[in-house]
Amino acid sequence: MKEHGETSKAPMVGGGISRGVSILDSVLRLVAIVGTIGSAIAMGTTNETLPFFTQFIRFKAEYNDLPTFTFFVIANSVVCAYLVLSIPLSIVHIIKSSARYTRLVLIFFDAVMLALLTAGASAAAAIVYLAHKGNVRANWLAICQQFNSFCERISGSLIGSFVAVIVLILLIFLSSSALARH
Amino acid sequence: MKEHGETSKAPMVGGGISRGVSILDSVLRLVAIVGTIGSAIAMGTTNETLPFFTQFIRFKAEYNDLPTFTFFVIANSVVCAYLVLSIPLSIVHIIKSSARYTRLVLIFFDAVMLALLTAGASAAAAIVYLAHKGNVRANWLAICQQFNSFCERISGSLIGSFVAVIVLILLIFLSSSALARH
Incomplete structure (x- = not known):
């Protein structure tokens, strides 16, 4: 066992790095899954009913x-589903680190x-920014004064998505560095 | 000359594909440069002054x-500058098709x-959509009825950007397929 390890040291170190990269790839995918599903749920379950209403209108805000917010929830859900499906392939890369076309x-x-x-x-x-600041020239008023907790919630739900964006950039870089090494 | 070509046929075919991919890479970068610079200019030069005005207000719309539109112009300019700078590297890849780390x-x-x-x-x-449709719940009115040519111009300026987005996805795929081939 020890002798085998010593004789094939160089390939083992290379294989070790590739395996480490593949494990990191799987872990990052899990992080992105948590980020996107968190964003989708946080946005999708947001609604606020104001404690006052008139005879005709009940002031209620929902995502x-x-x-745009509906598109946000759909985009996060689709990306999350894709990431879940890509996990098995990522695990295959841990075992078979020389795979090229599946990485591609x-x-x-x-x-x-x-x-x-x-x-x-x-x-x-962009819409959250508008809800906070409004726009004087287009005569769009900020709605966050009224819907305070709604605005906090939708602002917070963006974080998970942006984390997942950074993770996806890293994933592309990791996969292509694995391709460059072979 | 011919003999040399015949003896090293297999590597030459591989090199030919790599060279073709690298040339396509440069051409696609040029397409993306045109797209982003077109978008930035189209958006950046947009303004419309309405033919009526009151004593206090002159109705004028600028990007x-x-x-958000300022961010759009900046993003397009930055990406365009990057693409111009990446052209020399892309040309190096046409000549030296086995380059790996520069591709990475x-x-x-x-x-x-x-x-x-x-x-x-x-x-x-998202903002252009809002300008066209408005939003009843947030009480944001569509501004495109008044600023008609302004709205047409900003809608059109999005096209170049989205073309460049597709081109960038293709560029990532081309570069990594070149890595996978070696």
Whole structure:
């Protein structure tokens, strides 16, 4: 056992790095899954009913009042589902670290999902910004004075998404560095 | 000359594919440069002054009335500058198709720029959507009835950005497929 380890030291070190990269890949995918599912749930369950209402209108804010937030929830859910499906392939890479074409497939879909998730997160961020600050020139008033806890909740739900965006960039880099090493 | 070509046919075919991929890489970068610079200019030069005004207010719409559009112009300019700087490296890859670490560097920055550009484009798209449709629940009125040509212009300026997003995804895939082949 020890002798075998000594004779094939160089390939084992290379294999060890590749295996470490593959394990890191799986761990990062889990982090991104937690981030996206957290964002989707935080946004999807947000609603606030104000304690006053008139005869005709009940002041209530829900995430699906704004189509952008609906897109945010869908984008996060899709990316989360993809990441769950990609975990088995990532585990295969831990065992078989010389795999090339499956890594290529992962890089492509990681890039597509990166674009989808960034689109959802930043579109939502643009609307959240508007809800906080409003816009004088377009005569859009800030709604966060009234819907305070709604605004805090939707602002917080962006965090998980942006963490997942950074993780996806790292995943693309890790996969391609694994390809470059072989 | 011909003999040499015949003896080393297999590597030449492989090198030919790599060279073709590298040339495609450079061409796609040029397409993305045109897309981003077009978007930045189209958005940055947009303003509309309405033909009527009161004693106090002159109705004028400019891209920098909305911070999101300013971000859109900055994101497009940064990505365009990066793409211009990446062209020489892409040309090096045409000549030296076995380069690995420079490709890795390009993949990483392509992914970062993909995230930046998608963020700018989709944030702007969210605001453009709002300008067209408005939102009843948040009491944000559509401003496109008044600022018609302004709205057409900002809608159109999104196209170049989204084309560049697709091109960047393709660039990441091309670079990593070149890595996988070696």
